[in-house]
Amino acid sequence: KNQVEQSPQSLIILEGKNCTLQCNYTVSPFSNLRWYKQDTGRGPVSLTIMTFSENTKSNGRYTATLDADTKQSSLHITASQLSDSASYICVVSLPHFGNEKLTFGTGTRLTIIP
Amino acid sequence: DSGVTQTPKHLITATGQRVTLRCSPRSGDLSVYWYQQSLDQGLQFLIQYYNGEERAKGNILERFSAQQFPDLHSELNLSSLELGDSALYFCASSEGSPGQPQHFGDGTRLSIL
Numbered sequence: 001k002n003q004v005e006q007s008p009q010s011l012i013i014l015e016g017k018n019c020t021l022q023c024n025y026t027v028s029p030f031s032n033l034r035w036y037k038q039d040t041g042r043g044p045v046s047l048t049i050m051t052f053s054e055n056t057k058s059n060g061r062y063t064a065t066l067d068a069d070t071k072q073s074s075l076h077i078t079a080s081q082l083s084d085s086a087s088y089i090c091v092v093s094l095p096h097f098g099n100e101k102l103t104f105g106t107g108t109r110l111t112i113i114p
Numbered sequence: 115d116s117g118v119t120q121t122p123k124h125l126i127t128a129t130g131q132r133v134t135l136r137c138s139p140r141s142g143d144l145s146v147y148w149y150q151q152s153l154d155q156g157l158q159f160l161i162q163y164y165n166g167e168e169r170a171k172g173n174i175l176e177r178f179s180a181q182q183f184p185d186l187h188s189e190l191n192l193s194s195l196e197l198g199d200s201a202l203y204f205c206a207s208s209e210g211s212p213g214q215p216q217h218f219g220d221g222t223r224l225s226i227l
Contacts (some may be wrong), residue, residue: 004156032213043116043204043218044157051213089156093212099170100212104156 003027004105006090012111017080021108023073023090031100034091035064035075038107044089047075077110085112117141120205120219128227132193135222139186139207145169146188147216148180151202163188164210192224200226 007022025033032051036044048057048064050073056065061078077084087107093100117140125133139146148160150173159172163182174180177195182188192199202223206216 034215041220043118043206043220045116045218046215049213049215095212096170098212099162101170101172102159102216104158106154106156 003103004090004092006088006105006108008108009106010109010111012113013080015080015082015112015114018076018078019080019110021075021077021088021090021110023075023105025071025073025090025092025103025105027092027094027103028071029095031093031095033064033066033073034093034102035062035073036089036091038087038089040086047088080112082112082114085110116217116219118205118207118217118219120203120222122222123220124223124225126225126227127195129195129197131195132191133195133224135190135192135203135205135224137188137190137205137207137219139188139205140217143207143209143217144186145208145210146182146186147206147208148174148188148190149204149206151204151221152200157204160190195226197226200224 004025034049035047038044063076066073089107090105119138121136144165147162149157160174162170180190202221204221206218208214208216
C-alpha cells in the first residue's frame with residue numbers, strides 16, 4: 001500500500017470551474033507536505049510547502065490545506081485555466097538523520113476543457 | 115525555467131549497455147537529487163549528494179551509481195541495462211537544508227530496446 005495516496009486518479013473539468021484534489025498519507029511524523037505540478041514531458045514544479053503546524057497555504061489560484069490529525073491534505077484550484085492541465089503530486093517529507101526523505105504520491109491527472 | 119539542466123533529453127540503447135546521465139544544478143544549490151519515474155508510477159528517490167558527498171540513498175540498484183563533481187554537476191551511471199530500466203530520470207537541486215523546495219530539471223527519457 002502506497003504511503004501517500006491521491007484521489008481522484010484523473011479529473012476532467014470545464015475551464016473556469018473550481019476543483020479539489022485529495023491526498024491521504026500514512027507516514028509520520030513528517031516535516032512538511034508539498035504539492036507539485038507536473039506538465040506533460042516536464043519536471044515537477046513546486047506549488048506549496050506546508051509544515052505540520054500550518055493549516056493552509058496559497059500560491060495564486062492554488063490553495064493547499066493540511067489536517068495533521070486526519071493525515072489529509074487537499075489542493076484547491078480556483079477559476080481553472082487551460083494551463084492548469086497537468087499532474088498534481090502530493091509529497092510528504094520525513095525527517096531522516098538531519099536530512100529529509102521525500103515520499104511521492106502517484107498524482108492526480110487534471111484536464112481542463114474549454 | 116527551473117535552472118536545472120539535464121542532458122541528454124532522450125536516450126535509446128539496448129539491454130546490457132551502460133549510459134551516463136548528466137545534471138547541472140541551479141546556480142547556488144549545493145544538493146543534487148536523482149529520481150526515477152516509470153510509467154504510471156510515482157517518483158522514486160534514488161540518491162542525494164550534498165557538496166560532493168553522498169548524503170542519502172533511496173531505492174537505487176547496485177547497477178546504478180552517481181557522483182557529484184567539484185563544480186557541483188552530477189552524473190548518474192546506469193549499467194547492465196534491463197528493459198525495466200526504461201523510465202524518465204529526473205535530477206533536482208536545492209540549497210540542501212530540509213524544508214527547502216527542490217527544483218527539477220525536465221528529465222532524461224531512457225528507452226531500452
